[in-house]
Structures are given as C-alpha cells and as structure tokens.
Amino acid sequence: MTGKLKIFTLPLMQKNNVYIETYGCQMNVADTEIVLGILKKQGYDVTDKPDNADIILLNTCSIRENAEQRIYGRLGNFKTLKTQRPEVIVGILGCMAERLKKDLIEEKKIVDLVVGPDEYRRLPEYIDVAFNGDKGIGVKLSRTETYDDIEPHREDGLSAWISVMRGCDKFCTFCVVPFTRGRERSRSLESVVKEVESLSARRFKDVTLLGQNVNSYLDEQFANGGDFADLLAAVAKVDRTMRVRFTTSHPQDLSDKLLHTIAKHPNLCNHIHLPVQSGSNRILELMNRTYTVEHYLDLIERAKRIIPGVSFSTDIIAGFPTETWEDHLATLDVMRQVRYDGAYMFKYSPREGTKAFKMNDDVTEEIKSKRLQEIIELQQQISFEKNQELIGKEETVLVEGFSRKSDDFYAGRTDSNKVVIISADRNIQPGTYVKVKINKATHATLFGELMNEVQIDDEKIVLSV
Numbered sequence: 001m002t003g004k005l006k007i008f009t010l011p012l013m014q015k016n017n018v019y020i021e022t023y024g025c026q027m028n029v030a031d032t033e034i035v036l037g038i039l040k041k042q043g044y045d046v047t048d049k050p051d052n053a054d055i056i057l058l059n060t061c062s063i064r065e066n067a068e069q070r071i072y073g074r075l076g077n078f079k080t081l082k083t084q085r086p087e088v089i090v091g092i093l094g095c096m097a098e099r100l101k102k103d104l105i106e107e108k109k110i111v112d113l114v115v116g117p118d119e120y121r122r123l124p125e126y127i128d129v130a131f132n133g134d135k136g137i138g139v140k141l142s143r144t145e146t147y148d149d150i151e152p153h154r155e156d157g158l159s160a161w162i163s164v165m166r167g168c169d170k171f172c173t174f175c176v177v178p179f180t181r182g183r184e185r186s187r188s189l190e191s192v193v194k195e196v197e198s199l200s201a202r203r204f205k206d207v208t209l210l211g212q213n214v215n216s217y218l219d220e221q222f223a224n225g226g227d228f229a230d231l232l233a234a235v236a237k238v239d240r241t242m243r244v245r246f247t248t249s250h251p252q253d254l255s256d257k258l259l260h261t262i263a264k265h266p267n268l269c270n271h272i273h274l275p276v277q278s279g280s281n282r283i284l285e286l287m288n289r290t291y292t293v294e295h296y297l298d299l300i301e302r303a304k305r306i307i308p309g310v311s312f313s314t315d316i317i318a319g320f321p322t323e324t325w326e327d328h329l330a331t332l333d334v335m336r337q338v339r340y341d342g343a344y345m346f347k348y349s350p351r352e353g354t355k356a357f358k359m360n361d362d363v364t365e366e367i368k369s370k371r372l373q374e375i376i377e378l379q380q381q382i383s384f385e386k387n388q389e390l391i392g393k394e395e396t397v398l399v400e401g402f403s404r405k406s407d408d409f410y411a412g413r414t415d416s417n418k419v420v421i422i423s424a425d426r427n428i429q430p431g432t433y434v435k436v437k438i439n440k441a442t443h444a445t446l447f448g449e450l451m452n453e454v455q456i457d458d459e460k461i462v463l464s465v
C-alpha cells in the first residue's frame, strides 16, 4: 500500500482486540511497545489470548534461518485458528515482513497484513484495509522515521527498553539488518530524556538504551551535537537511582569520551556488550567488521583502564565461510583473553541478499555444531570461574521480585546484569537496592545473603553520587 491512504476510524462493529507475539532481539520488544502505543491510541485493546483476538500480529526476526522457520511454524497454528474464525486478521510485522513480503502474502495465503519496521505509524490504516478484504501491505523503509513522538505502551514494572536509534549502516557481510531495518537514524536527545523522565516518575529502575549500533547515535540538532556519550550523560542525570544500560556497541565507534562518561556516572552500568564475532583477522575482514583483533583487545584494555571493574559480553559466530580450525582456535583465544561475563553464540546462517550469501557456505553443519559447542563450553567455564571470584564479595542488587522457582526467594540483578537469588525478606519491596554478600555461584546465577546493616532506602543505598 503506498500513496495517500484515507484515515479510517474504528469500524462501528468493534473488532479491536489485538494479540501480538514478539520474536528476536530487544529492538523488536521495544517496537512491539511502539506498535501497541499506536494501536491503543486508536482505541484498540490488547489481549494476551489469541482465541480472544480479532487481530493477530507476529513481530518477526530474520537474523538467522531458524528464527524464520519458527515463525513459519507458528503461522501454521494460526492457519487452524483461521479456518475456525476466518474473520480474524493475521499480520506479520518486523524484519520478515521486509524480507519475505511476496512469499507471505502470495504463497502462505493466511497472511492478511505485512508491515515492515518503518511503517507502524500507518498500521491502523493497513488493518482497516485488511478488514475490508484486501491485503494491507506497508514495507517502505524510511531515512527519517524514529517514532520519536510515539509513547510506547508499557506495563508498569522496573525495567524498560528504549530504542534511541534505528537501522544500521555497517553492512557486516553476514547480516540482514541493514536490508530489513534500513539506514541509521537517531531520535532527538530531548525526546529520549523526556521518556526517561516519565519512566522515572513511574518508578522504573533500570533502562536500556537500544540501537543496532548505539555508538553511532547522533542528534545533529542538539547544541554542539549530541553524540551517544552526551545522550548517556543526559539520561544518567535524570534519576540517579535509575540504572542505565545500553546495547549494542560496535568496536569501531566506541570512543574514549564514551568510556569516560561511563566512568563518571555511577548509575551508568559498568558493562559493555561488544560483539567480537570472530578472533581471526582474516575472518573479521571477510565479515567486513572493520577492526582487527589487536584493535579490539586494545579497546578492551582501554575500557578496563578508564572504567575500573568494567565487564564485557559479546556475540560470536561459529563456522563463517572458509573458517579453519586455526581461525576457530583464535576465537577461543580471544575469549580466554577478554574473559567475557557472557556471550550470545551462534552458528553461521547464510542469509539471502547479504554479501556472505554469495560465499561458499563450506563449513559443514557438523563442524559448525562442534565449534559452537566448544565456544559454549569455554564461555560456561569462564562465566563459572568469574562468578566464583565473586564469592565473599558484596554486590549492590536491584530486587526485581520473587524468583521463578519459589516465593521463598527474591531474584535481583547486579550492576553487570547478573541474576542474584536471595531469601525473600518481606520488608523489602521489589524496586529497592540492597547490599548482598555472594556465597554461592553457578555459571548462570549468583546466590547471596542480605547484609544486616542494609538501608532499604534506595536514594541512599546504591549510588554514591
């Protein structure tokens, strides 16, 4: 659907229950909140049961083949539902909408609506088109859309994700994001600060600023130019009791200014997600990552010098085309040198339209699996050792609520985002910061005891500003 569309209001016969499922990265979670913000403003209601829904939306991810396969599987379920209730609208949002429009509409005939990440503002119009019996299709990418003025729909809680920039100009050769999400563009610094102020007023305690490549954030209208360090500093000042995180950083653009900003503000978490992807310079070049292992390790050292106690996590791909055993060993070597707190680890998955798709996917599935397994095992060992080092130490923990396994325990998070389990003390409310002494650790979880002399007043406790 292009050109001018009439603005429809809700049909008299109210078909306004929306059910939405979100797949993939946190950007998609944030986008779902934007979509719901747009739809709620138009009078739609959100339901958490597909059986009650008039409109079923899947906000999709294309980053790897298996993500798309899962969503095709899910569409199969909705096909059954649609045979029972043919009036229900089923729609695909997000990256798959951008990539597979034709296939979804023409071949998988159950889809009525295909709307890409830059067309959500017009979703109510496309829904009306679908209710009128046509296909609602909006897949144009934009150079300017940031949804700056849209208030995302968020349930009350402690943690929020705020998308501050969209798209990516890096064109790593394996990645579909530049094709499915378009060019980089940033929201205004002012609007991000306003959103954080409103989250602070709602007593949120943990915000993560999101972008495919947050270090490229730039608000050109802002006095003296507002780069990502300026944005972080401004957000940190909104509420000193609010933890501020960010993801994802590209090693090419992580400036010293940014590192000094993190060091300066106690509520900016001392944790950087810095995808390395591979430990081999030859593979990094084939991936168009634009840095060498030496540059990357130097950056890690600089960050450690500037931000005492900083920790890192990363993304790693196993089995990129032409990857040899030596290349794989080099990746393990980087992992041993950096000693990441955590890692997202993947088998290489060829994506149509990317540069790497034209390369011969010559590492067999079996070898990819074997290498990935070794990477996972090494990371688990490093995470375990790093967590063991915390035994006996004190951590400041934001209590989030009862643990998943039992109401006798609370779960909370440290500054570096590690989960900590403590006994549930009924005098402590979720949303408070407490000092915890760590007494046990696995590779994934810390366990600790509440320190006696803890003051539960969150203004005083954590952040010695």
Ligand code: 5AD
Binding pocket: 063, 064, 174, 175, 176, 275, 277, 315, 316, 317, 346, 347, 348, 349, 350, 351
């Ligand atoms: N195959 C495997 N992993 C991929 N990623 C992105 N594209 C691919 C692909 N084609 C991983 C990268 C990236 C993370 C978000 O997903 O590690 O950092």
Ligand code: SF4
Binding pocket: 168, 169, 170, 171, 172, 175, 176, 177, 178, 212, 213, 250
């Ligand atoms: Fe994809 Fe690379 Fe952009 Fe990350 S930086 S979104 S991996 S192209």
